[in-house]
Amino acid sequence: MSKARVVADGPLGQTVLDLFDDRVEVLPWSVAINGSNETVDGIYTYGHPHLNGEMLDRLPGVKVISNYGVGVDHIHVRDAAARGIPVGNTPGILDGATADMGFTLLLATARRLIEGDRYARSDEFTTYDPGYMLGREVHGSTIGIVGMGRIGEQIAKRASGFDMQVLYHNRHRKPTAEKSLGARYVSFDDLLRASDYVVLTVPLTDETRGLIGANEFAKMKPTSILINIARGPVVDTVALTEALQTRQIYAAGLDVTDPEPLPRNHPLLTMPNLTIAPHLGSATEQTRQKMAEISVENLFRGLRGEALLHQVNI
Ligand code: NAP
Numbered sequence: 001m002s003k004a005r006v007v008a009d010g011p012l013g014q015t016v017l018d019l020f021d022d023r024v025e026v027l028p029w030s031v032a033i034n035g036s037n038e039t040v041d042g043i044y045t046y047g048h049p050h051l052n053g054e055m056l057d058r059l060p061g062v063k064v065i066s067n068y069g070v071g072v073d074h075i076h077v078r079d080a081a082a083r084g085i086p087v088g089n090t091p092g093i094l095d096g097a098t099a100d101m102g103f104t105l106l107l108a109t110a111r112r113l114i115e116g117d118r119y120a121r122s123d124e125f126t127t128y129d130p131g132y133m134l135g136r137e138v139h140g141s142t143i144g145i146v147g148m149g150r151i152g153e154q155i156a157k158r159a160s161g162f163d164m165q166v167l168y169h170n171r172h173r174k175p176t177a178e179k180s181l182g183a184r185y186v187s188f189d190d191l192l193r194a195s196d197y198v199v200l201t202v203p204l205t206d207e208t209r210g211l212i213g214a215n216e217f218a219k220m221k222p223t224s225i226l227i228n229i230a231r232g233p234v235v236d237t238v239a240l241t242e243a244l245q246t247r248q249i250y251a252a253g254l255d256v257t258d259p260e261p262l263p264r265n266h267p268l269l270t271m272p273n274l275t276i277a278p279h280l281g282s283a284t285e286q287t288r289q290k291m292a293e294i295s296v297e298n299l300f301r302g303l304r305g306e307a308l309l310h311q312v313n314i
Contacts (some may be wrong), residue, residue: 168185
Protein backbone atom coordinates (compact mmCIF):
# COMPACT_ATOMS: atom_id res chain seq x y z
CA MET A 1 0.00 0.00 0.00
CA SER A 2 1.39 3.42 -0.86
CA LYS A 3 1.94 5.83 1.98
CA ALA A 4 -0.35 8.83 2.46
CA ARG A 5 1.49 12.11 1.95
CA VAL A 6 0.68 14.29 4.94
CA VAL A 7 1.97 17.78 5.70
CA ALA A 8 2.60 18.30 9.41
CA ASP A 9 4.23 20.92 11.60
CA GLY A 10 6.84 19.39 13.81
CA PRO A 11 8.74 18.06 15.43
CA LEU A 12 5.96 15.51 15.96
CA GLY A 13 5.83 13.58 19.23
CA GLN A 14 6.94 9.96 19.20
CA THR A 15 3.40 8.78 20.13
CA VAL A 16 2.05 10.34 16.95
CA LEU A 17 4.89 8.97 14.81
CA ASP A 18 4.32 5.49 16.26
CA LEU A 19 0.62 5.72 15.35
CA PHE A 20 1.47 6.92 11.82
CA ASP A 21 3.61 3.77 11.62
CA ASP A 22 4.69 3.21 8.02
CA ARG A 23 1.39 4.44 6.61
CA VAL A 24 2.35 8.11 6.38
CA GLU A 25 5.05 10.04 4.60
CA VAL A 26 5.43 13.18 6.70
CA LEU A 27 6.11 16.32 4.65
CA PRO A 28 7.47 19.48 6.34
CA TRP A 29 5.28 22.48 7.08
CA SER A 30 7.18 24.49 4.44
CA VAL A 31 5.10 22.50 1.91
CA ALA A 32 1.92 24.01 3.42
CA ILE A 33 3.45 27.47 3.12
CA ASN A 34 4.94 27.16 -0.37
CA GLY A 35 2.65 24.58 -2.00
CA SER A 36 3.68 21.45 -3.87
CA ASN A 37 3.61 20.12 -7.42
CA GLU A 38 3.02 16.65 -6.06
CA THR A 39 -0.25 15.53 -4.47
CA VAL A 40 -0.63 16.05 -0.75
CA ASP A 41 -3.35 13.87 0.81
CA GLY A 42 -3.82 15.40 4.25
CA ILE A 43 -2.71 17.97 6.80
CA TYR A 44 -1.90 17.25 10.44
CA THR A 45 -1.63 20.27 12.77
CA TYR A 46 0.28 19.52 15.96
CA GLY A 47 1.47 22.79 17.52
CA HIS A 48 -1.09 25.41 16.38
CA PRO A 49 0.39 26.47 13.01
CA HIS A 50 -1.68 29.00 11.08
CA LEU A 51 -3.60 27.46 8.15
CA ASN A 52 -5.87 29.35 5.74
CA GLY A 53 -7.63 29.04 2.38
CA GLU A 54 -4.74 30.42 0.31
CA MET A 55 -2.51 27.69 1.66
CA LEU A 56 -5.18 25.04 0.97
CA ASP A 57 -5.45 26.28 -2.63
CA ARG A 58 -1.79 25.46 -3.10
CA LEU A 59 -2.49 21.86 -1.96
CA PRO A 60 -5.51 20.82 -4.07
CA GLY A 61 -5.48 17.08 -3.20
CA VAL A 62 -6.00 17.51 0.55
CA LYS A 63 -8.89 15.36 1.85
CA VAL A 64 -8.70 16.14 5.58
CA ILE A 65 -7.18 18.45 8.18
CA SER A 66 -6.65 16.77 11.54
CA ASN A 67 -5.79 18.86 14.58
CA TYR A 68 -4.05 17.54 17.68
CA GLY A 69 -6.18 19.34 20.29
CA VAL A 70 -9.64 20.84 20.65
CA GLY A 71 -9.00 24.56 19.94
CA VAL A 72 -8.88 25.26 16.20
CA ASP A 73 -8.54 29.06 16.17
CA HIS A 74 -5.29 28.71 14.16
CA ILE A 75 -7.20 26.98 11.33
CA HIS A 76 -9.51 28.93 9.06
CA VAL A 77 -12.34 26.41 9.39
CA ARG A 78 -14.65 28.34 7.05
CA ASP A 79 -12.01 28.29 4.31
CA ALA A 80 -11.65 24.54 4.76
CA ALA A 81 -15.43 24.02 4.67
CA ALA A 82 -15.69 26.17 1.52
CA ARG A 83 -13.27 23.73 -0.13
CA GLY A 84 -15.12 20.67 1.18
CA ILE A 85 -12.30 19.67 3.54
CA PRO A 86 -13.37 18.36 6.97
CA VAL A 87 -11.44 19.57 10.03
CA GLY A 88 -11.07 17.08 12.89
CA ASN A 89 -10.23 17.84 16.54
CA THR A 90 -10.07 16.03 19.90
CA PRO A 91 -12.82 17.30 22.22
CA GLY A 92 -14.06 15.59 25.37
CA ILE A 93 -10.91 13.71 26.36
CA LEU A 94 -8.86 16.62 27.64
CA ASP A 95 -11.47 18.38 29.78
CA GLY A 96 -10.35 16.81 33.06
CA ALA A 97 -6.65 17.50 32.51
CA THR A 98 -7.27 21.08 31.36
CA ALA A 99 -9.59 21.79 34.29
CA ASP A 100 -7.01 20.30 36.67
CA MET A 101 -4.48 22.75 35.24
CA GLY A 102 -6.95 25.64 35.58
CA PHE A 103 -7.47 24.76 39.21
CA THR A 104 -3.74 24.28 39.77
CA LEU A 105 -3.20 27.84 38.52
CA LEU A 106 -6.09 29.13 40.61
CA LEU A 107 -4.78 27.58 43.82
CA ALA A 108 -1.14 28.45 43.12
CA THR A 109 -2.01 32.08 42.33
CA ALA A 110 -4.39 32.57 45.27
CA ARG A 111 -1.96 31.01 47.74
CA ARG A 112 1.18 32.52 46.16
CA LEU A 113 2.76 29.10 45.79
CA ILE A 114 5.39 30.04 43.21
CA GLU A 115 6.56 33.06 45.23
CA GLY A 116 6.60 30.82 48.29
CA ASP A 117 8.58 28.13 46.50
CA ARG A 118 11.23 30.66 45.43
CA TYR A 119 11.41 32.09 48.93
CA ALA A 120 11.59 28.69 50.61
CA ARG A 121 14.62 27.80 48.46
CA SER A 122 16.35 31.17 48.95
CA ASP A 123 18.85 32.29 51.60
CA GLU A 124 16.27 34.84 52.76
CA PHE A 125 14.16 32.15 54.43
CA THR A 126 15.66 32.03 57.87
CA THR A 127 12.63 31.95 60.12
CA TYR A 128 8.89 31.34 59.92
CA ASP A 129 6.88 34.56 60.05
CA PRO A 130 3.06 34.38 60.39
CA GLY A 131 2.80 37.76 58.65
CA TYR A 132 4.38 36.96 55.31
CA MET A 133 2.89 35.91 52.00
CA LEU A 134 -0.75 36.07 52.89
CA GLY A 135 -2.87 34.99 49.95
CA ARG A 136 -6.56 34.91 49.16
CA GLU A 137 -9.03 32.32 50.37
CA VAL A 138 -10.22 29.79 47.79
CA HIS A 139 -12.80 27.73 49.69
CA GLY A 140 -16.11 29.45 50.17
CA SER A 141 -15.36 32.15 47.59
CA THR A 142 -17.16 32.94 44.31
CA ILE A 143 -15.93 31.66 40.97
CA GLY A 144 -17.18 33.03 37.65
CA ILE A 145 -16.71 30.73 34.67
CA VAL A 146 -16.79 32.42 31.28
CA GLY A 147 -17.56 29.58 28.85
CA MET A 148 -19.49 26.80 30.63
CA GLY A 149 -18.63 24.17 28.03
CA ARG A 150 -16.88 20.84 28.47
CA ILE A 151 -13.85 22.29 30.30
CA GLY A 152 -15.93 24.92 32.11
CA GLU A 153 -18.16 22.21 33.60
CA GLN A 154 -15.13 20.34 34.88
CA ILE A 155 -13.90 23.55 36.53
CA ALA A 156 -17.34 23.97 38.14
CA LYS A 157 -17.19 20.41 39.51
CA ARG A 158 -13.84 21.09 41.15
CA ALA A 159 -15.12 24.43 42.49
CA SER A 160 -18.05 22.77 44.27
CA GLY A 161 -15.56 20.55 46.12
CA PHE A 162 -14.09 23.78 47.49
CA ASP A 163 -17.55 25.01 48.57
CA MET A 164 -17.38 27.83 46.05
CA GLN A 165 -20.41 29.63 44.71
CA VAL A 166 -20.38 29.01 40.96
CA LEU A 167 -21.48 31.73 38.52
CA TYR A 168 -21.20 31.31 34.77
CA HIS A 169 -21.75 33.16 31.56
CA ASN A 170 -22.28 31.77 28.05
CA ARG A 171 -24.15 33.16 25.09
CA HIS A 172 -26.84 30.58 25.88
CA ARG A 173 -28.03 29.40 29.28
CA LYS A 174 -27.22 25.80 30.12
CA PRO A 175 -29.97 24.43 32.39
CA THR A 176 -28.29 21.01 32.65
CA ALA A 177 -25.18 22.58 34.21
CA GLU A 178 -27.33 24.70 36.50
CA LYS A 179 -29.11 21.58 37.73
CA SER A 180 -26.20 19.19 38.02
CA LEU A 181 -23.52 21.65 39.18
CA GLY A 182 -25.56 24.24 41.04
CA ALA A 183 -24.15 26.93 38.76
CA ARG A 184 -25.97 30.27 38.47
CA TYR A 185 -26.29 32.03 35.11
CA VAL A 186 -25.46 35.75 35.25
CA SER A 187 -24.71 38.49 32.75
CA PHE A 188 -21.05 39.00 31.81
CA ASP A 189 -20.94 42.28 33.77
CA ASP A 190 -22.47 40.73 36.89
CA LEU A 191 -19.97 37.88 36.68
CA LEU A 192 -17.05 40.32 36.52
CA ARG A 193 -18.38 42.37 39.45
CA ALA A 194 -19.23 39.45 41.75
CA SER A 195 -16.44 36.93 41.18
CA ASP A 196 -13.38 36.41 43.33
CA TYR A 197 -12.02 34.23 40.52
CA VAL A 198 -12.79 34.86 36.85
CA VAL A 199 -11.90 31.75 34.86
CA LEU A 200 -11.81 31.85 31.06
CA THR A 201 -12.73 28.67 29.18
CA VAL A 202 -14.14 30.09 25.93
CA PRO A 203 -12.83 29.27 22.45
CA LEU A 204 -10.91 32.06 20.69
CA THR A 205 -13.26 33.53 18.08
CA ASP A 206 -13.88 36.98 16.59
CA GLU A 207 -16.34 37.50 19.46
CA THR A 208 -14.02 36.47 22.29
CA ARG A 209 -10.79 38.13 21.06
CA GLY A 210 -10.02 40.85 23.63
CA LEU A 211 -13.03 39.81 25.76
CA ILE A 212 -11.13 40.91 28.89
CA GLY A 213 -9.68 44.40 28.45
CA ALA A 214 -9.41 47.67 30.38
CA ASN A 215 -13.22 48.05 30.74
CA GLU A 216 -13.56 44.56 32.16
CA PHE A 217 -10.66 44.95 34.63
CA ALA A 218 -12.35 48.15 35.84
CA LYS A 219 -15.44 46.11 36.74
CA MET A 220 -13.55 43.37 38.60
CA LYS A 221 -12.90 43.48 42.35
CA PRO A 222 -9.43 44.68 43.42
CA THR A 223 -9.14 41.37 45.29
CA SER A 224 -10.08 39.26 42.25
CA ILE A 225 -7.90 36.82 40.35
CA LEU A 226 -8.07 36.15 36.60
CA ILE A 227 -7.32 32.65 35.32
CA ASN A 228 -6.88 32.16 31.57
CA ILE A 229 -6.89 28.54 30.47
CA ALA A 230 -8.50 29.33 27.08
CA ARG A 231 -6.32 31.18 24.55
CA GLY A 232 -3.99 34.15 25.03
CA PRO A 233 -5.79 36.69 22.79
CA VAL A 234 -9.01 36.36 24.84
CA VAL A 235 -7.22 38.77 27.21
CA ASP A 236 -5.76 42.13 26.13
CA THR A 237 -2.13 41.78 27.23
CA VAL A 238 -1.49 45.53 27.57
CA ALA A 239 -4.57 45.98 29.75
CA LEU A 240 -3.65 42.94 31.86
CA THR A 241 -0.13 44.26 32.41
CA GLU A 242 -1.55 47.57 33.61
CA ALA A 243 -4.20 45.92 35.79
CA LEU A 244 -1.53 43.86 37.55
CA GLN A 245 0.98 46.71 37.79
CA THR A 246 -1.57 49.07 39.37
CA ARG A 247 -3.14 46.27 41.48
CA GLN A 248 -6.48 46.94 39.84
CA ILE A 249 -6.89 43.19 40.30
CA TYR A 250 -5.04 41.08 42.84
CA ALA A 251 -3.32 38.58 40.56
CA ALA A 252 -3.56 36.46 37.42
CA GLY A 253 -2.78 32.86 36.51
CA LEU A 254 -2.11 32.22 32.83
CA ASP A 255 -1.67 29.00 30.93
CA VAL A 256 -1.77 30.93 27.66
CA THR A 257 -0.56 34.37 26.56
CA ASP A 258 -0.65 36.75 23.62
CA PRO A 259 1.85 36.54 22.06
CA GLU A 260 2.90 33.04 23.06
CA PRO A 261 5.54 32.93 24.32
CA LEU A 262 5.77 36.48 25.62
CA PRO A 263 8.98 38.33 24.65
CA ARG A 264 11.58 37.43 27.27
CA ASN A 265 11.80 41.04 28.43
CA HIS A 266 8.03 41.51 28.79
CA PRO A 267 7.09 43.32 32.05
CA LEU A 268 4.51 40.63 32.91
CA LEU A 269 7.32 38.15 33.41
CA THR A 270 8.77 40.20 36.28
CA MET A 271 5.53 40.54 38.22
CA PRO A 272 5.16 38.64 41.49
CA ASN A 273 1.35 38.65 41.18
CA LEU A 274 1.43 36.59 37.98
CA THR A 275 1.62 32.80 37.83
CA ILE A 276 2.41 31.56 34.37
CA ALA A 277 2.64 28.16 32.67
CA PRO A 278 3.88 27.39 29.14
CA HIS A 279 0.50 26.17 27.76
CA LEU A 280 0.29 22.97 29.80
CA GLY A 281 -3.51 22.61 29.91
CA SER A 282 -3.78 19.10 28.51
CA ALA A 283 -0.16 18.11 29.13
CA THR A 284 -0.44 14.81 30.96
CA GLU A 285 0.95 11.55 29.62
CA GLN A 286 -2.49 9.95 29.63
CA THR A 287 -4.37 12.79 27.92
CA ARG A 288 -1.69 13.42 25.30
CA GLN A 289 -1.82 9.70 24.41
CA LYS A 290 -5.59 9.95 23.86
CA MET A 291 -5.20 13.16 21.84
CA ALA A 292 -2.67 11.40 19.60
CA GLU A 293 -4.96 8.39 19.11
CA ILE A 294 -8.04 10.45 18.23
CA SER A 295 -6.26 12.93 15.97
CA VAL A 296 -4.49 10.15 14.05
CA GLU A 297 -7.77 8.22 13.76
CA ASN A 298 -9.43 11.40 12.43
CA LEU A 299 -6.61 11.73 9.90
CA PHE A 300 -6.95 8.16 8.61
CA ARG A 301 -10.74 8.33 8.48
CA GLY A 302 -10.54 11.56 6.48
CA LEU A 303 -7.96 10.07 4.11
CA ARG A 304 -10.36 7.16 3.47
CA GLY A 305 -13.24 9.60 2.90
CA GLU A 306 -15.07 8.39 6.05
CA ALA A 307 -16.79 10.49 8.73
CA LEU A 308 -14.32 11.72 11.37
CA LEU A 309 -14.64 10.79 15.05
CA HIS A 310 -14.93 14.52 15.77
CA GLN A 311 -15.50 17.08 13.04
CA VAL A 312 -15.47 20.82 13.80
CA ASN A 313 -18.72 22.54 12.77
CA ILE A 314 -18.73 26.13 11.59
P1 NAP B 1 -16.76 23.94 24.41
O1 NAP B 1 -17.25 22.71 25.08
O2 NAP B 1 -17.19 24.28 23.04
O3 NAP B 1 -17.14 25.16 25.40
C1 NAP B 1 -16.96 26.49 25.07
C2 NAP B 1 -17.99 27.32 25.83
O4 NAP B 1 -17.76 28.70 25.54
C3 NAP B 1 -19.43 27.00 25.43
O5 NAP B 1 -20.16 26.77 26.61
C4 NAP B 1 -19.93 28.27 24.75
O6 NAP B 1 -21.29 28.48 25.07
C5 NAP B 1 -19.02 29.35 25.35
N1 NAP B 1 -18.82 30.49 24.46
C6 NAP B 1 -18.46 30.46 23.14
N2 NAP B 1 -18.41 31.72 22.67
C7 NAP B 1 -18.74 32.54 23.70
C8 NAP B 1 -18.88 33.95 23.83
N3 NAP B 1 -18.69 34.76 22.79
N4 NAP B 1 -19.23 34.46 25.05
C9 NAP B 1 -19.46 33.63 26.11
N5 NAP B 1 -19.36 32.27 26.03
C10 NAP B 1 -19.00 31.75 24.84
O7 NAP B 1 -15.17 23.99 24.38
P2 NAP B 1 -14.14 23.26 25.36
O8 NAP B 1 -13.85 21.90 24.87
O9 NAP B 1 -14.59 23.44 26.77
O10 NAP B 1 -12.82 24.14 25.06
C11 NAP B 1 -12.83 25.54 25.20
C12 NAP B 1 -11.52 26.13 24.72
O11 NAP B 1 -10.50 25.84 25.65
C13 NAP B 1 -10.97 25.56 23.41
O12 NAP B 1 -11.56 26.17 22.28
C14 NAP B 1 -9.48 25.85 23.52
O13 NAP B 1 -9.16 27.08 22.89
C15 NAP B 1 -9.25 25.97 25.01
N6 NAP B 1 -8.36 24.89 25.49
C16 NAP B 1 -7.19 25.23 26.06
C17 NAP B 1 -6.34 24.24 26.50
C18 NAP B 1 -5.02 24.58 27.12
O14 NAP B 1 -4.08 23.82 26.97
N7 NAP B 1 -4.92 25.69 27.84
C19 NAP B 1 -6.69 22.88 26.37
C20 NAP B 1 -7.91 22.58 25.78
C21 NAP B 1 -8.75 23.59 25.34
P3 NAP B 1 -22.26 29.32 24.09
O15 NAP B 1 -22.12 28.70 22.72
O16 NAP B 1 -23.61 29.18 24.71
O17 NAP B 1 -21.78 30.71 24.12
